[in-house]
Amino acid sequence: MFPTLLPQLDSTPASDEGVLGAAEMRQLHREFPGRGLRVVIQMFEEEGQTMLEQIASAAWRGDAEALRRAAHAMRGAVANFGARRLEALCQEIEAGARGGDLSRVAGQLEQVREQYDRVELALKKECLN
Amino acid sequence: MIETLSEPPLDIIVAEDEAITRYRLIASLETMGHTVRAFSDGLKAWEAFQKQPARIIISDWEMPGLTGPEFCQRVRGAEQRDYTYFILVTALKTGEVDYEIASDAGTDDFLMKPLTTDSLWRRLRVAKRILNFNKEIGQLKELIPICAYCRQVREDDDYWSTIEHYIQEHTRSKFSHGICPQCYAKVMRDFEHEKAEAAEAREHACAH
Numbered sequence: 001m002f003p004t005l006l007p008q009l010d011s012t013p014a015s016d017e018g019v020l021g022a023a024e025m026r027q028l029h030r031e032f033p034g035r036g037l038r039v040v041i042q043m044f045e046e047e048g049q050t051m052l053e054q055i056a057s058a059a060w061r062g063d064a065e066a067l068r069r070a071a072h073a074m075r076g077a078v079a080n081f082g083a084r085r086l087e088a089l090c091q092e093i094e095a096g097a098r099g100g101d102l103s104r105v106a107g108q109l110e111q112v113r114e115q116y117d118r119v120e121l122a123l124k125k126e127c128l129n
Numbered sequence: 130m131i132e133t134l135s136e137p138p139l140d141i142i143v144a145e146d147e148a149i150t151r152y153r154l155i156a157s158l159e160t161m162g163h164t165v166r167a168f169s170d171g172l173k174a175w176e177a178f179q180k181q182p183a184r185i186i187i188s189d190w191e192m193p194g195l196t197g198p199e200f201c202q203r204v205r206g207a208e209q210r211d212y213t214y215f216i217l218v219t220a221l222k223t224g225e226v227d228y229e230i231a232s233d234a235g236t237d238d239f240l241m242k243p244l245t246t247d248s249l250w251r252r253l254r255v256a257k258r259i260l261n262f263n264k265e266i267g268q269l270k271e272l273i274p275i276c277a278y279c280r281q282v283r284e285d286d287d288y289w290s291t292i293e294h295y296i297q298e299h300t301r302s303k304f305s306h307g308i309c310p311q312c313y314a315k316v317m318r319d320f321e322h323e324k325a326e327a328a329e330a331r332e333h334a335c336a337h
Contacts, residue, residue, distance in 0.1 A: 079243040
């Protein structure tokens with residue numbers, strides 16, 4: 001599964017700052033040496049996709065509370081990898097939804113998707129290292 | 130590097146709906162030698178606690194079923210002999226008001242996301258220390274063999290010591306001696322009585 005992704009890695013933006021946290025990734029490598037980290041990353045791929053769908057679905061329905069919860073859940077998950085940019089985006093959605101403001105959510109959702117893809121690619125790269 | 134336990138393993142309930150954090154908690158706790166019962170739902174975790182209480186609970190804040198503080202409140206309401214140490218897992222930007230809510234619910238400690246094995250291990254060290262103190266206090270409350278007459282306490286080696294000495298030895302508590310209002314009134318009454326008796330004896334001696 002992982003080797004097929006190698007060509008895509010070339011298209012990763014030059015600046016990876018904030019995509020993954022170095023300290024958090026070191027910690028994960030310590031906790032799950034060898035192939036152990038793959039299990040965590042696969043878990044993220046499954047969980048992350050569901051979370052993305054939940055965010056999008058709540059935004060589409062205009063359900064602020066469901067949106068807040070979904071963004072909060074995504075923030076908690078990506079914090080494991082120190083994915084600060086994605087965390088910050090989720091935090092913005094969460095704060096907006098808490099105040100009932102969904103006016104910017106369409107643009108935010110686009111940014112979340114884009115950042116999520118970067119995180120996912122960076123994690124796959126971590127596995128190959 | 131985290132050491133595994135030389136002490137008996139603890140039964141720990143983990144309540145966390147986020148799969149990766151839950152997986153990391155289970156892996157870390159089991160590596161430390163503990164037994165883990167993990168749930169992705171606050172209500173299911175609470176039901177498991179009711180069936181078989183745990184000495185330590187590590188719970189997320191936001192979960193389906195019950196929130197972390199609600200879960201904690203229920204645990205506090207149901208507590209029997211053994212204390213349960215409740216650790217709440219919080220997000221980075223948890224506000225002061227939230228911490229207050231959690232403290233009011235009876236939370237003992239907080240663990241911030243993202244988790245690290247080191248921070249988890251440190252929290253558990255504190256938890257074990259508190260639970261051991263709690264156990265000792267429980268034993269003191271329940272099992273002190275005390276003389277019904279002189280109030281001396283029997284030690285393990287059959288030696289009888291004062292209650293102050295016993296508690297000081299077992300809990301490192303120190304005593305400051307004072308007098309309560311009831312004893313003060315009694316002592317003063319006795320003192321006045323003795324004074325009156327002495328005066329009467331003196332008068333009696335003078336008369337003769």
